Amino acid sequence: MDIIIDGIKQAFILLFTLDPEVLGITWLSLKVSGMATLISLLIGISVGTAVALTRFPGRRIVISLINTGMGLPPVVVGLFVTIFLWRNGPLGFLEILYTPEAIIIAQAIIATPIVMGISLAAIQHLPANLRLQILALGATRLQMVWILIKEARLPLLAAIMAGFGGVISEVGASIMVGGNIKGYTRVLTTATVMETSKGNFDIAMALGIILLLLAFMVNAILTQIQQRDRPR
Amino acid sequence: MNSEKPILDVKNLQVKRGGVSVLDIPSLQVPEGKVLCLIGPNGAGKSTLLLALSRLLKSINGEIYFRGEKINSNHTITVYRRHIAMVFQEPLLFDTTVFENVASGLKIRGMRHNEITSIVEEYLERFGISHLVDRSARKLSGGEAQRTSLARAFAIRPEIIFLDEPFSSLDPPTREALMEDLDRILRETHTTAIMATHDQMEALRLSDQIAVMNEGKIVQIGSAAEVMNNPVDEFVASFVGMETVLTGRVTKTYDGTFITSVSGRDIEAVGNVDVGETVVCFIRPENVTLSTGTSGDVTSARNIFPGKIVKIIPMGLFHKIQLDCGFPLVAYVTHQSLDNLSLRVGNDIVASFKATAVHVIRKEKLLLGKWYKMIL
Numbered sequence: 308m309d310i311i312i313d314g315i316k317q318a319f320i321l322l323f324t325l326d327p328e329v330l331g332i333t334w335l336s337l338k339v340s341g342m343a344t345l346i347s348l349l350i351g352i353s354v355g356t357a358v359a360l361t362r363f364p365g366r367r368i369v370i371s372l373i374n375t376g377m378g379l380p381p382v383v384v385g386l387f388v389t390i391f392l393w394r395n396g397p398l399g400f401l402e403i404l405y406t407p408e409a410i411i412i413a414q415a416i417i418a419t420p421i422v423m424g425i426s427l428a429a430i431q432h433l434p435a436n437l438r439l440q441i442l443a444l445g446a447t448r449l450q451m452v453w454i455l456i457k458e459a460r461l462p463l464l465a466a467i468m469a470g471f472g473g474v475i476s477e478v479g480a481s482i483m484v485g486g487n488i489k490g491y492t493r494v495l496t497t498a499t500v501m502e503t504s505k506g507n508f509d510i511a512m513a514l515g516i517i518l519l520l521l522a523f524m525v526n527a528i529l530t531q532i533q534q535r536d537r538p539r
Numbered sequence: 540m541n542s543e544k545p546i547l548d549v550k551n552l553q554v555k556r557g558g559v560s561v562l563d564i565p566s567l568q569v570p571e572g573k574v575l576c577l578i579g580p581n582g583a584g585k586s587t588l589l590l591a592l593s594r595l596l597k598s599i600n601g602e603i604y605f606r607g608e609k610i611n612s613n614h615t616i617t618v619y620r621r622h623i624a625m626v627f628q629e630p631l632l633f634d635t636t637v638f639e640n641v642a643s644g645l646k647i648r649g650m651r652h653n654e655i656t657s658i659v660e661e662y663l664e665r666f667g668i669s670h671l672v673d674r675s676a677r678k679l680s681g682g683e684a685q686r687t688s689l690a691r692a693f694a695i696r697p698e699i700i701f702l703d704e705p706f707s708s709l710d711p712p713t714r715e716a717l718m719e720d721l722d723r724i725l726r727e728t729h730t731t732a733i734m735a736t737h738d739q740m741e742a743l744r745l746s747d748q749i750a751v752m753n754e755g756k757i758v759q760i761g762s763a764a765e766v767m768n769n770p771v772d773e774f775v776a777s778f779v780g781m782e783t784v785l786t787g788r789v790t791k792t793y794d795g796t797f798i799t800s801v802s803g804r805d806i807e808a809v810g811n812v813d814v815g816e817t818v819v820c821f822i823r824p825e826n827v828t829l830s831t832g833t834s835g836d837v838t839s840a841r842n843i844f845p846g847k848i849v850k851i852i853p854m855g856l857f858h859k860i861q862l863d864c865g866f867p868l869v870a871y872v873t874h875q876s877l878d879n880l881s882l883r884v885g886n887d888i889v890a891s892f893k894a895t896a897v898h899v900i901r902k903e904k905l906l907l908g909k910w911y912k913m914i915l
Contacts, residue, residue, distance in 0.1 A: 444692075
């Protein structure tokens with residue numbers, strides 16, 4: 308029992324003294340996962356919307372693949388990104404393995420299908436005639452797509468939360484392609500794994516609490532946006 | 540009014556779905572400023588025709604001319620869509636305020652904010668929803684939502700408005716009130732309208748012309764009286780001809796009821812009309828009661844007319860009886876009544892119906908309202 312109480316005590320000390328190493332790790336996690344989520348939004352929402360609005364042969368297979376991708380295991384992503392970025396791999400010339408950029412790439416690959424799948428479902432669930440109604444109001448195709456995305460904004464915010472939640476908490480890919488290098492690619496999850504394996508439960512717990520707080524805060528902000536803007 | 544040159548001219552319009560022809564319109568002209576109602580059962584092609592005419596359906600064969608200009612390329616379609624508006628059965632409002640909804644078509648056109656505000660206010664006023672301006676579209680009743688949808692369509696001041704069963708999901712009193720407002724606004728704004736409906740009451744109420752559709756084709760097109768009284772075939776007859784449609788002149792009015800003279804017979808009906816006015820009365824066959832007139836039946840009906848049976852048509856659960864009472868009248872009777880009254884073609888019979896059973900349309904209001912006089 309002591310181990311837990313000491314851990315929590317130590318965790319709060321680390322938090323409130325604004326330990327520079329902990330702050331650095333936190334900031335990197337936020338930056339890397341935020342950037343990965345942003346990339347996944349750009350790709351996920353545009354491709355998801357395009358698939359939802361068009362008809363082409365093999366569309367069902369594409370949708371199945373996207374839905375399967377929503378459950379992509381991070382370690383598998385980590386493995387393939389590592390192979391591609393390996394010195395004599397196809398993208399080895401980039402020389403970005405074991406850098407924050409590599410983590411961003413891996414996390415973006417994990418988050419993109421999540422965002423894509425939710426966007427696809429969100430746009431598909433709008434009433435079928437809504438597209439025709441928007442076009443009949445004189446909209447160009449681009450204006451129509453923009454209005455549809457605005458109409459689906461609530462589920463799309465859920466897509467952002469799911470995407471961000473998926474990557475901020477993922478550890479497998481980050482440790483494989485980032486390497487958990489102190490002060491460079493060490494993020495909250497990889498640091499937590501390492502500290503736990505070393506038996507430093509207090510630090511691990513501090514990192515865990517920060518991770519939870521972070522996830523909570525980001526979701527709280529997005530939920531705030533989602534639930535705001537509801538006229539009476 | 541430019542009635543010779545149609546605002547829409549359609550030639551050989553065909554739509555195929557999965558190799559099967561679902562729409563086949565060899566020719567159709569829509570006169571400017573008039574209201575054309577498409578009636579027909581579900582699946583008759585009414586909605587498909589509206590989508591094809593509005594060019595929301597891209598894959599069509601044939602030619603559509605808007606004010607003489609052919610609408611075919613992507614460019615002309617986009618330009619054409621800015622001259623038209625469409626209202627569906629569902630209001631399809633955006634998840635924002637009523638104001639923003641009515642403003643949406645104008646925003647799409649890149650109009651300036653102060654201009655938008657004044658136009659939106661005008662149309663909210665016209666549709667009687669000014670008090671809802673800041674309300675969320677999600678919190679409107681069915682009638683309010685459809686009013687918002689109509690205001691949104693009219694706010695872009697379309698030259699043609701397409702209406703696809705706009706009242707179908709509304710309850711009768713709401714529908715009645717909205718129909719009256721729509722009728723007024725169509726005439727005031729002199730907007731050409733094409734409305735699909737499966738309710739002939741709506742069509743009679745709003746239309747200048749009625750087109751009856753079946754299996755992707757227009758089987759008859761003409762004025763309400765033409766279509767109702769002279770159906771071209773069995774289908775039109777069974778779809779619309781069940782109604783008795785009578786044109787008469789008002790000879791006397793008192794206390795909300797009036798007498799109208801139809802072929803020399805006086806029919807009593809309910810409504811506020813003026814003496815000398817031409818009205819169209821129609822009577823649903825199920826509201827007409829038949830008796831042999833010998834049994835001394837007591838009835839509260841104000842309209843009692845002796846007549847002869849012209850034709851008896853079996854209709855499944857009941858029989859349709861066509862009568863000649865000096866004017867044509869149609870009644871339904873059950874098998875049992877047919878036997879009890881021993882109805883035969885050529886028999887004398889007494890038909891009766893209540894004054895309240897007569898639906899009245901003020902023809903002059905419909906055709907020559909004050910807005911027309913103002914334009915003329």
